[in-house]
Amino acid sequence: MAVLPIIHVPNDVLRQTAKPVLDVTNETRQLLDDMAETMYDAPGIGLAANQIGSLERLIVMDCGSDDAPELWQMINPEIIWSSDETAKLEEGCLSIPGHNAEVTRPAIVRARYTNIDGIEQEMEAEGLLAACIQHEIDHLNGVMFIDHLSRLKRNMMWKRVLKTARA
Ligand code: K1U
Ligand code: ZN
Numbered sequence: 646m647a648v649l650p651i652i653h654v655p656n657d658v659l660r661q662t663a664k665p666v667l668d669v670t671n672e673t674r675q676l677l678d679d680m681a682e683t684m685y686d687a688p689g690i691g692l693a694a695n696q697i698g699s700l701e702r703l704i705v706m707d708c709g710s711d712d713a714p715e716l717w718q719m720i721n722p723e724i725i726w727s728s729d730e731t732a733k734l735e736e737g738c739l740s741i742p743g744h745n746a747e748v749t750r751p752a753i754v755r756a757r758y759t760n761i762d763g764i765e766q767e768m769e770a771e772g773l774l775a776a777c778i779q780h781e782i783d784h785l786n787g788v789m790f791i792d793h794l795s796r797l798k799r800n801m802m803w804k805r806v807l808k809t810a811r812a
Pocket of ligand 2: 737740784
């Protein structure tokens, strides 16, 4: 396993759309393990492949606790149902370190994905896990959490982000 460098804004790979994984190979599993190690090392609760410079539709998440870790490794994840009810949660991003904001998203989502054995699965998420899976799938589509903010908040945050990125 390896800790990979995490890509920060501004970098074009964070704005690109990742491509579906057609075959689940040992290389896919190795990359997912490296992504998990990178997420734990950061530390974070999620990571998408774009953030380590790969354009494959792969994400990892762990919203469990130190005592009860709950690692998710997902291939080609997609949201297949979202609740009308929304929830506002504080989000951060390992690609925009030091800048957090409250984001409103569907409170409950159902997702379909392929697991590391190549088997299609479905899961339902709420709370932090729901925010996290939406945040990570957004990354695979070149979308970042700041895109969900009002134009005013987004512009203010971008100015601060670019200022610290240049410093
Ligand atoms: O994708 C990412 O950039 C990872 C991001 C995921 C995320 C956080 C919060 C809400 C939705 C999605 C992070 O992990 S930021 C770091 C973080 O949340 C954290 C860091 C240390 C301890 C606990 C959480
Ligand atoms: Zn992020």
